[in-house]
Amino acid sequence: MSLAKGVWSQFSRRSPSLGVSSKALKTALLSPDLPNGPVSFKKRSSKIQYQSPIGMEQVYPLAYEMMEKRSEQVYAKIDQITEEINSAEDGSDLKIKLLAKKDKLLADAEKFNPEVLYKVQFATNSLDVTQPVYRRALKEKWESYAKMLTMQRLETLNVIPDTLPTLEPEVDVKIRFAHNAIETYVEPGKILSSNVTSKPPVIEITEFEEVQHELYTVLIVNPDIPDIENDTFSTTLHWGLKDIPLSNVDNVIDPKKLLEDETRELISYLPPTPEKNAPTNRLAVWVFRQNGVPLEKVEVTREFFNIREFVEQNNLQAVGAHVFRSTWDRNVNRVRELYGLPKGRIFHRVRR
């Protein structure tokens, strides 16, 4: 027996991704008394043993109906706002405000839907990011851990303020080195072998607001290159990308995307090749939103790169960052040979 009769069971106007497709799951989620227990039960004996909590049969349909009615009211409001949006001028402040409000309402309308809640909890890898409710769920998940972790690493490793003054993170940035046989997402701040980083990474940028065709700039800078002349450090630009078009769904910067248009590479990838006994190098990955404006006539230098000046000149807005580290290991010489770089300097192991 199914409870759904109202708006949450109608998929003519709503995306089919707001419901679960498996029939067994649907029955389990929408029956008043959870027949045969949760779907995760595999053993027949467990299924037979299961008894749903006392009173669930009465309470669950009642609660479902109440929530569904509230959702219907929110959908009525959304209809109103949609009309207002249609009558508003394109690009006006009012329209932008209304669109944001509509997104918020769309998420609110589904936030208690059991099918949506199930997906948010158990199907996090395949959420439909075109739906505001799923984007909100992803944002909450990001804010609860990954965002804090990234900020903590950026601050304790002094990426902030050594590269850029500060960051208000808006997007989730993940990187992996896909040219290797085994690849994982790199935890911010991790020290990687120079073999692993010998070819450019794949960068995933997750936006939590609706994004159709936004352009992004990505810079990988290393503020730990020894500057012996001045007895200090200088910043080197390891990789620069510009005008990368991304959306909510298509959010990966990988070789496939870069091969489409080679002008998107500002400067080719240079792997980190730290020198022996010099401090561990930090490689800061900075992601900038261009707000729809393509970068024109940008010239960059690899050595003594001034990232603050570059950001100011091109009017870029930093929206996300990541950091990984690299230190001298036995593979550095091989990577240097591969890229035709001169042999690295060797420093005395006692710092004076």
Added chain:
Amino acid sequence: MQLYSIAQLTPRVVGRACSALLRNTLQVNQVRTATKKAAGSKTHMQDSKGRRLGPKKQNNERVKVGQILIRQRGTKFYPGENAGIGKDHTIFALEPGWVRYYLDPFHPKRKFIGVSLDRDTPLPTPHFEPRRRRFGCVELTDSWQASREEERMSRKEYIAFPEILSEKAKRDARRIAKADFYKKALPEFVELSGEELDIAAARMVSVEAMVRGGKSLEDARFYTSYNYGYDKSLEVQRGELSAASAESVKAQYTEIAEKLDAAVVLDCRFKLCKSLTEAETEATRNDILAQLKATEQTPLNAELKAHIASLIDNQVFDLSSRVKLRRRFLKPVASEPVGIVQDDKKTRAVIQRWNYKENKVEVIQRSQEAFGVN
């Protein structure tokens, strides 16, 4: 007269006198002896010598690395830029420079002692400005010293090194063996000349490693080609290959890759198989399913089990459907009505189990038929 008077005393009076006498004999007489106080006052003798606390370096004083700036109890001062703190809260210099006593607006309740790298730079450096850092390492210019330093290992690395090398040798040997396997196996599926075969085998080794690492076959193929192309452009960058010949080599590689990918695939168990079209896959799948269904009526024996396993182990099925098929057609114990007997002679196994519906233990006897035929 006296005797008389005593005799005249009432028993009550006698009793009173006796009790007084008794009281006097039992009473402990308090004795005051010479005494002395056992201990001194609570705060007597508790004064220690001065601990020589306080600042050891004044503002703007020149310091070297490791010099102590202040000795203190607790953190009256906090370590600022280029200063460290010891376990007894002693603050010391981490860089050579000039001592600065300062306040930081980000921690309004704290006082800091730091070391400025320049005589004139004040502390703190503005919060959003990059830190001023000293490199401080000395380059080894003597080639003998430099190579010695490069080869120097930490104890941990020194101990691990032989194992690292032997593991690497094993990995390389496995890779070579794999390439040899593909060189032998590939000609069955696709026609390749000697040089092409080497390239194709190397490609298959890489693809297999990537698929085993968790990539999809498509991604594994893409990244293998990508790595090849990338390495070739690095050769061009190094000047070992001209741009034109790099292009021709890449084109040749792409040609071989396309030929190879059209001919072979790796199945879900990383086995090399012939590439099938969608229609062929569908037809094979249906054919095998029909064969499997035909076996359903026959009781299982070892031979039939092996036959069914070989049918299921086909490239057209992915891992999850293989598991499902095995559960359906290779059941170790047949479903319930099959092989339930009452006859003790035919019984091979007696199963006692709890019946949750009827709340009692039920005993079931099953014959050999339920477990397949030997």
